[in-house]
Amino acid sequence: MSDQLREMARPSLFPDEGTLYLNGLERPVTIRRDPFGVPRIEAETLDDLWFAQGVVTAGERLFQVELALRTATGRLAEVFGERIFEDDRFIRTIGLHRAAARHLLAWTDEDHHIHGRFRAGLRAWIDTAPALPVEYTLLDLTPDVPDDPLPYAAAFAYLAWSLSSNWESEVLRAELDEQLGRDAAELLMPRAPSAHGQGSNDWAVAGSLTASGEPLLANDPHLLVSQPGPWLELHLAAPGYEARGVALPFSPGIILGATPHHAWGATNVTGDVQDLFEETVNDEGTAARYRDRWEPLVLHEERIAVRGEPEPRTVTVRETRHGPILTHGTAGVLRTTYWPLDRPYALRWTGHESALRPSLPLDVARARDVEEFRSAVLQIGCPGQNFVYADVDGTIAYQCTGWYPLREAGDGTRPVPGWTGEHEWLGWIPLDELPNEVNPDRGFVATANHDIQPRGYPYLIAKDFHLPFRNRRIEELLERRDDHDVSSMRAIQMDTISRTALETVSLLLRVETRSDEQAAAVKQLGEWDGDLRADSEEAALFNVWCAAIARRVLEPRIGEGLFTAYHSWRETFQGSVLPRLLREPDGWIDDDLLRAALDEAIERTDGVTWGELHRLVIAHPLASIPGLEPMFTAADVPFGGDEQTVAQGGFDGSLGFRPAVIPSWRVVWDLGGLERSLGVVPTGVSGNPASAHWNDQLELYVGGGAKPYGFAPPPTAPPTLTLVPS
Structure with a gap:
C-alpha cells in the first residue's frame, strides 16, 4: 500500500534540474541543491528572488502552505470535517483573521510588493505543476492558495498566537483558586514556571572564548513536532541580498540565519502579552458593564463550513472593549482538547494589534552593524523574541523585542474584573528600555526562555517564565573553556544532563x-x-x-x-x-x-530505557487516516532529553512520554569562517513522501550530526534547475 501511494506521489516531485518556463519572471533564475536537497536560489533581481522562492516553496511544501492558511483562518473543517470543528471555532473566536485585517493596514508598500511576488511564485507553480501533491488526490481537493494577502497575514498572527502567553495559566490559576484556595493554587502555580510548549536556546560567544578568536553563534528553536517541519532551509542570493538559513512556508526571505556579514538567532521571550478580563454581561447577552454604563457588545457571525454537511455552522463571537469573549479553555500539547468556560473572559492580546511583517527578514539581513540590527528587530510587536547577534567584526549582542503592556493595576497572573476600569493597559514598555547587551565582559550572551529581566528592572515583562535550568546549564558549559569551536557548540546543543x-x-x-x-x-x-540520554x-x-x-x-x-x-x-x-x-x-x-x-x-x-518510552514520532497530518500511517510517518525513533535539558525533548505529561516539542532546527554559525558552519533539521526539505529529501536528515539529527552550511558555491557543479521567463 505504501509503495503504491508513493508511486502516486512521484509525479508531483519538484524537479532539481532542467528548465521551467514560468509566467511572471523577468530574468532567468538558477536553483542548485546540496546533497540534502537544500536549494540555493540565485536571481538577477530581488523581485525574481521572491518569485522563485514562492515557486520552490510551492514545489516542496504546497499542502503545508495551504494548511497554514486554513489553520490561521479557521477553515480546516472544510477539509477534515467534524473532528476538527472545535479548532476552527476557537480560531474564529480569538479572531486571527480579524486581527490580520488590522495588521495589513501596517504593511508598507515594500511588504505588499515582496509578498505579492512570493504569492505570484506560489501560484505560478500551481499553474505549471505536472501533478498535484498526493494529499490533494487522497482528500479529493484542489489547491486553495489565494492571492489575497489576508490569509498570509493571518498565518503571521497564528505564529504570534502559538508563541504568546499566558491566558491559559490565568484560567488554570482561577480554577485552582476555586477548588483549593489561593494558597494552594500559589503552591501549584508558582511565579517561575511558564506555559508548556515552545521555547528555544540561543547564544553567541565572543572571540575571547573561541579557538579562532572570532565569534560563534548557536540557535535551536523548540517547536511542536510536525511533518513537514515548520522551516524550509534555503540559501537566497540576488544583488542587494544574500542570506542562508530557514524560511517560513508562507512568506519570503530568511527569518533565522546568517549573511556573509552577520548571524542571528532567536528564542521566545514568553512575555505576558495576554490578559483575561472577567466581564459582567447583561441578561440579554448584548452588552457588558464598564464602570457606570453598559457598552454594546460587538457581534461577529462566523460561518464555518464542515465537510460532509450541507450548510455551514454559525458561531456568534461576542467582543467587548477588551477583546473577544472566550467560550472554551484549552488543554494539551500534542492534542488540544477544549472545555467550556463558565465565566465570560474577554481576551486582551498584543497580537490583536501587531504581528511580523514580510519585510522584516530583509531589514535584518541588510543591517550593516549591531545598531542597525537592533533597529530592525525592534520593529517586532508580537511575538516578542530574544535575539542574539554576532558579526565578522567581532561584535556579539542580545536584544529583547516585543510589545509588553503597562498595566494600571495587577501583575497579569490571574483574570481581573473587566467592569471596573481599574486594570486597563496604558501603553507599552518603551522599546529603548527593553533588556539588551552588547559585547558583555563575560564573553557570551545566552537565552533559554528564562527570566531575562535584570535585577531592579523598572517594568514587568512577565511573572511566568520557563525555569532557569536550561540557561544555567548552557552558561555552565560555556564557562568551562576559552577555546570553543563549532564542535563544542554542537556538543552543548546535544547535552541531555538535567x-x-x-x-x-x-x-x-x-x-x-x-x-x-x-x-x-x-x-x-x-x-x-x-543524563536523560535515550539508552538510560x-x-x-x-x-x-x-x-x-x-x-x-x-x-x-x-x-x-x-x-x-x-x-x-x-x-x-x-x-x-x-x-x-x-x-x-x-x-x-x-x-x-x-x-x-x-x-x-x-x-x-x-x-x-528512556528512549523506549520517549519515542519521537514525526508524522504528517494524514498519518492519522487508517492505512496511511506507514507512508506519512517520517520518524519513529528513541529520543533523549526532556523540557529541562538543553537538548529539548519536552512531552505532554497528560499523554504519556511521547515528545511534543523538539529542536526544529539546530545551527552553529562560525563567523571566523562561515564554511565551517553546520546545521540540521529533524527530517528534510521536501513535504513529498516520494522525495529522497522527505526525511534524509533524520539519522544526522537524532545522532547529533549536521551538514555544511557555508556560503560558497559547491566545489563541483550540482544539477541545476533554471527558471526562465515564459
Whole structure:
C-alpha cells in the first residue's frame, strides 16, 4: 500500500534540474541543491528572488502552505470535517483573521510588493505543476492558495498566537483558586514556571572564548513536532541580498540565519502579552458593564463550513472593549482538547494589534552593524523574541523585542474584573528600555526562555517564565573553556544532563524503602548522573516515578479533568512544585505515597530505557487516516532529553512520554569562517513522501550530526534547475 501511494506521489516531485518556463519572471533564475536537497536560489533581481522562492516553496511544501492558511483562518473543517470543528471555532473566536485585517493596514508598500511576488511564485507553480501533491488526490481537493494577502497575514498572527502567553495559566490559576484556595493554587502555580510548549536556546560567544578568536553563534528553536517541519532551509542570493538559513512556508526571505556579514538567532521571550478580563454581561447577552454604563457588545457571525454537511455552522463571537469573549479553555500539547468556560473572559492580546511583517527578514539581513540590527528587530510587536547577534567584526549582542503592556493595576497572573476600569493597559514598555547587551565582559550572551529581566528592572515583562535550568546549564558549559569551536557548540546543543532531575532525585532518595525492589531502584537512581540520554534506564525510572507521584498527589484533590489540564504543563509540577513538596510535605506527600508510586514505576520500567518510552514520532497530518500511517510517518525513533535539558525533548505529561516539542532546527554559525558552519533539521526539505529529501536528515539529527552550511558555491557543479521567463 505504501509503495503504491508513493508511486502516486512521484509525479508531483519538484524537479532539481532542467528548465521551467514560468509566467511572471523577468530574468532567468538558477536553483542548485546540496546533497540534502537544500536549494540555493540565485536571481538577477530581488523581485525574481521572491518569485522563485514562492515557486520552490510551492514545489516542496504546497499542502503545508495551504494548511497554514486554513489553520490561521479557521477553515480546516472544510477539509477534515467534524473532528476538527472545535479548532476552527476557537480560531474564529480569538479572531486571527480579524486581527490580520488590522495588521495589513501596517504593511508598507515594500511588504505588499515582496509578498505579492512570493504569492505570484506560489501560484505560478500551481499553474505549471505536472501533478498535484498526493494529499490533494487522497482528500479529493484542489489547491486553495489565494492571492489575497489576508490569509498570509493571518498565518503571521497564528505564529504570534502559538508563541504568546499566558491566558491559559490565568484560567488554570482561577480554577485552582476555586477548588483549593489561593494558597494552594500559589503552591501549584508558582511565579517561575511558564506555559508548556515552545521555547528555544540561543547564544553567541565572543572571540575571547573561541579557538579562532572570532565569534560563534548557536540557535535551536523548540517547536511542536510536525511533518513537514515548520522551516524550509534555503540559501537566497540576488544583488542587494544574500542570506542562508530557514524560511517560513508562507512568506519570503530568511527569518533565522546568517549573511556573509552577520548571524542571528532567536528564542521566545514568553512575555505576558495576554490578559483575561472577567466581564459582567447583561441578561440579554448584548452588552457588558464598564464602570457606570453598559457598552454594546460587538457581534461577529462566523460561518464555518464542515465537510460532509450541507450548510455551514454559525458561531456568534461576542467582543467587548477588551477583546473577544472566550467560550472554551484549552488543554494539551500534542492534542488540544477544549472545555467550556463558565465565566465570560474577554481576551486582551498584543497580537490583536501587531504581528511580523514580510519585510522584516530583509531589514535584518541588510543591517550593516549591531545598531542597525537592533533597529530592525525592534520593529517586532508580537511575538516578542530574544535575539542574539554576532558579526565578522567581532561584535556579539542580545536584544529583547516585543510589545509588553503597562498595566494600571495587577501583575497579569490571574483574570481581573473587566467592569471596573481599574486594570486597563496604558501603553507599552518603551522599546529603548527593553533588556539588551552588547559585547558583555563575560564573553557570551545566552537565552533559554528564562527570566531575562535584570535585577531592579523598572517594568514587568512577565511573572511566568520557563525555569532557569536550561540557561544555567548552557552558561555552565560555556564557562568551562576559552577555546570553543563549532564542535563544542554542537556538543552543548546535544547535552541531555538535567540539573532538575539531579536535584529532585536527591530529595526522592530520602524515602524509607520497604522491599528489596524499592531499595534496588533507589540505589540505581542514587548512582545516576542525571543524563536523560535515550539508552538510560534510570531516566525512564525517574520520569515514571515522578508522573505516578503527580497523579497520586493531585488527581484526588482537583479531579481528573483539571489534573489533565494542569499536568500537560509538566514543567510546573516536576521542575518546581515537586522539589518544594519533597522538602516541605505539609500534608501533600508522605512515604506511603512515594513508595506506592515507586512500585508503579518499577513495574512499568523493568529493563525499559528512556528512549523506549520517549519515542519521537514525526508524522504528517494524514498519518492519522487508517492505512496511511506507514507512508506519512517520517520518524519513529528513541529520543533523549526532556523540557529541562538543553537538548529539548519536552512531552505532554497528560499523554504519556511521547515528545511534543523538539529542536526544529539546530545551527552553529562560525563567523571566523562561515564554511565551517553546520546545521540540521529533524527530517528534510521536501513535504513529498516520494522525495529522497522527505526525511534524509533524520539519522544526522537524532545522532547529533549536521551538514555544511557555508556560503560558497559547491566545489563541483550540482544539477541545476533554471527558471526562465515564459
